[in-house]
Amino acid sequence: MKKLWIVLTYLVFAVLLVAPLAKMTQSAFANGWSGFVEAISRPEALHALMMTGLVVVCVTLLNGIFGIMTALYLVRGKWLGRRLRSVMNSIVDLPYAVSPVIGGLMIVLLVGPDTALGSFFAGIGFNIVYAFPGMVIATLFVTFPLMVREIMPVLEEIGDDQEQASATLGAYGWTTFRRVTWPSIRWGVAYGAVLTIARSMGEFGAVLVVSGNIINRTQTATTLVYQDVENFNIAAAGGIALLLAAFSAGLLLLMEWTKKRREVH
Amino acid sequence: MxxxxxxxxxxxxxxxxxxxxxxxxxxxxxxxxxxxxxxxxxxxxxxxxxxxxxxxxxxxxxxxxxxxxxxxxxxxxxxxxxxxxxxxxxxxxxxxxxxxxxxxxxxxxxxxxxxxxxxxxxxxxxxxxxxxxxxxxxxxxxxxxxxxxxxxxxxxxxxxxxxxxxxxxxxxxxxxxxxxxxxxxxxxxxxxxxxxxxxxxxxxxxxxxxxxxxxxxxxxxxxxxxxFVASFIGESTQIEHAAKLHGFDQAAKASGTRALIRPEYVEVGRRNEFTLLSATEEGVVRHLHFRGSQWLVEVEVGDQSLITYRSLEKDALQVGDSVRVLVHRAYLYNNERSWIAENRFKADPMSVMI
Missing domain, CATH: 3.40.50.300 (P-loop containing nucleotide triphosphate hydrolases)
Known part of the structure; x- marks a missing residue:
């Protein structure tokens, strides 16, 4: 009985994870190494990868800053009132519950070209939807809870004693944050950042809706994979997909490694 | 500063x-x-x-x-x-x-x-x-x-x-x-x-x-x-009817007066240990606890019980022994005020024990 379970577990693992990865690798190299290189060095592929990279950088930075601030205010912000904080706390999780496509749709409805806000921004030459800012906002929407949820438990665990001690020793807010709070939460921020990078690299639904998937303009790596599959260009899709998967796997390995290192210290 | x-x-x-x-x-x-x-x-x-x-x-x-x-x-x-x-x-x-x-x-x-x-x-x-x-x-x-x-x-x-x-x-x-x-x-x-x-x-x-x-x-x-301070600082026993204590009948004559008594305000012993027998009253030893350096004695006087310490050097008491009890001092209080009273027979050695 026990053996059966072990076999079954390995089987599920193989069917679910290993087989698709192997198949994807195989299709990426269906036309050999040169086919793979060609697939990822097409102009639209390079542009899509660049867009993905830019979105990832912007989203990770913004999510870092606002995620830390949101977590700080939700945990420490006594001036907000208990009830308001608990409402805000549940709203933070909204992107987990809402499909990314709906998230994207909400942004289109709010600042799309047909709306008052959207046309106002378009009037001053700042397009949001079907342009880079919209893609960043959409990805930010999807990844926002990741950072907050990594930092909040750490902040709750360390309590505010050390921060108060810092205040009685003469340090104001920024110094206290830099010297006392940051060293305690930096690993939480690092994990949050890793998750944010992985998630925003793979984000599809929300970005598809707000970007319009315009080749060489707003197409990202994932939406390019989608389009390649639609066009029966399986080998090219496999190439890009492999690149994304390899990067994500590398990121996860890095996270594991830092976790181990942290335990050593 | x-x-x-x-x-x-x-x-x-x-x-x-x-x-x-x-x-x-x-x-x-x-x-x-x-x-x-x-x-x-x-x-x-x-x-x-x-x-x-x-x-x-x-x-x-x-x-x-x-x-x-x-x-x-x-x-x-x-x-x-x-x-x-x-x-x-x-x-x-x-x-x-x-x-x-x-x-x-x-x-x-x-x-x-x-x-x-x-x-x-x-x-x-x-x-x-x-x-x-x-x-x-x-x-x-x-x-x-x-x-x-x-x-x-x-x-x-x-x-x-x-x-x-x-x-x-x-x-x-x-x-x-x-x-x-x-x-x-x-x-x-x-x-x-x-x-x-x-x-x-x-x-x-x-x-x-x-x-x-x-x-x-x-x-x-x-x-x-x-x-509150009297009961919080030091050990003390609360006595419901302070006037019943020997030597405090006059001090505590206002009705509803209670007393807090510290162990060190109370002395217990055999008749011959007291020079001022008139200030003592009869009590019965109810419990004895060994506290390392001394005995903790719980003594019953009338229907109220008091706690005190007794040196190991003195004659050992037994549970159930009849002893003399001397209450030197009591912290008295009622709804109006609180004050410290001394045993009046101690202050006035001429009074005869009734």
Whole structure:
């Protein structure tokens, strides 16, 4: 009985994870190494990868800053009132519950070209939807809870004693944050950042809706994979997909490694 | 620094934590805020530090109102109950923190930290992290860290609560000496009366958000101002009908007068042990407990029971023995007032025992 379970577990693992990865690798190299290189060095592929990279950088930075601030205010912000904080706390999780496509749709409805806000921004030459800012906002929407949820438990665990001690020793807010709070939460921020990078690299639904998937303009790596599959260009899709998967796997390995290192210290 | 507090009041939601508290503290004195948990002691301390803001009232340091000053500008040192040491910093860095924040020159920081390390007996531990230290050592680090920027007022929140009994004793006398040597005005919070009596120049007994009494440990022990203080400080037994006690019939004649009697106010023994037999009355030994250095005797007098100690040197008593009981003194109180009364037969040796 026990053996059966072990076999079954390995089987599920193989069917679910290993087989698709192997198949994807195989299709990426269906036309050999040169086919793979060609697939990822097409102009639209390079542009899509660049867009993905830019979105990832912007989203990770913004999510870092606002995620830390949101977590700080939700945990420490006594001036907000208990009830308001608990409402805000549940709203933070909204992107987990809402499909990314709906998230994207909400942004289109709010600042799309047909709306008052959207046309106002378009009037001053700042397009949001079907342009880079919209893609960043959409990805930010999807990844926002990741950072907050990594930092909040750490902040709750360390309590505010050390921060108060810092205040009685003469340090104001920024110094206290830099010297006392940051060293305690930096690993939480690092994990949050890793998750944010992985998630925003793979984000599809929300970005598809707000970007319009315009080749060489707003197409990202994932939406390019989608389009390649639609066009029966399986080998090219496999190439890009492999690149994304390899990067994500590398990121996860890095996270594991830092976790181990942290335990050593 | 001279500290003055007037009409301090604080609510936490619907909980009235501190009720119209006023007091003054002389420069250089060591004050103990003593009282049961949840009585508002820590809230008062945190308001002095600026970590909480009072609803009403004034806090005055050196004749200057500091209500609006943030903790950073009050010139205080605060030792937290759990020490709140910076976990990611070494002992040296912890102690140096306050000076570093002030951007003091490096050499000066070094000298000051080394001086405090020496003073607190932490030499050789400078490069350790807090989790590598014992409870007592952490407490010393917290203390050194608070003293480093040379505060005018040192506030300590239950400084010994997290330390085991044996080391606590050592640390108490160490702290007392150190504070005396540094000469800094200090206020500490404790719920342990032995600690307060041993360490403080002056004690403020605080209960349910009010100052019950302020005075030297001796005054508070000898002349408790309220029934709460009388029952909280030292051991005591409560007697429902004080007038029934031999020698207190006149003192306690107002109806409803009760008494608090400390063990040391009561003497028990055989007839021949008393020179003033007229002041004693008959009692029966109900329980005997061995307390290491003496016997704890529970004696029944009439329908009321009293507790006292008896030296091991004296003739041993047995449960059920008939003994003479002498009540020297009682703390009497009723709804109107409270006062201390002496056994009237002791004062008047001419009276004949009836």
């Amino acid at each position: 001279h500290v003055e507090v007037r009409g301090l009041d604080k609510h936490f939601g619907s909980f009235h934590a501190v009720k119209d508290v006023s007091f003054g503290i002389q420069k250089g004195h060591l004050i103990g805020l003593l009282g049961p948990s949840g009585g508002g002691k820590t809230s008062i301390l945190r308001m002095l530090a600026g970590l909480e803001s009072p609803d009403k009232g004034e806090i005055i340091f050196h004749g200057k109102r500091v209500n609006e000053l943030p903790p950073q500008e009050r010139g205080i040192g605060f030792v937290f109950q759990n020490y709140a040491l910076f976990k990611h910093m070494t002992v040296f860095e912890n102690i140096a923190y306050g000076l570093k924040v002030q951007k003091a020159p490096k050499a000066q920081i070094r000298d000051r930290v080394m001086e405090l390390v020496e003073l607190t007996g932490l030499k050789g531990f400078e490069q350790r992290y807090p989790q590598q230290l014992s409870g007592g050592q952490r407490q010393r680090v917290a203390f050194a860290r608070a003293l480093a920027p040379e505060p005018q007022l040192l506030l300590l929140d239950e400084p010994f609560a997290a330390i085991d009994a044996k080391i606590r004793q050592e640390l108490r006398s160490w702290l007392r000496e150190l504070i005396e040597r540094v000469g800094i005005t200090s206020i500490f919070v404790t719920h342990d009366q032995d600690e307060a009596i041993e360490v403080a120049d002056e004690i403020m007994v605080i209960s349910q958000g009010r100052v019950e009494q302020k005075g030297t440990p001796w005054d508070i022990y000898k002349e408790p101002a309220t029934p």
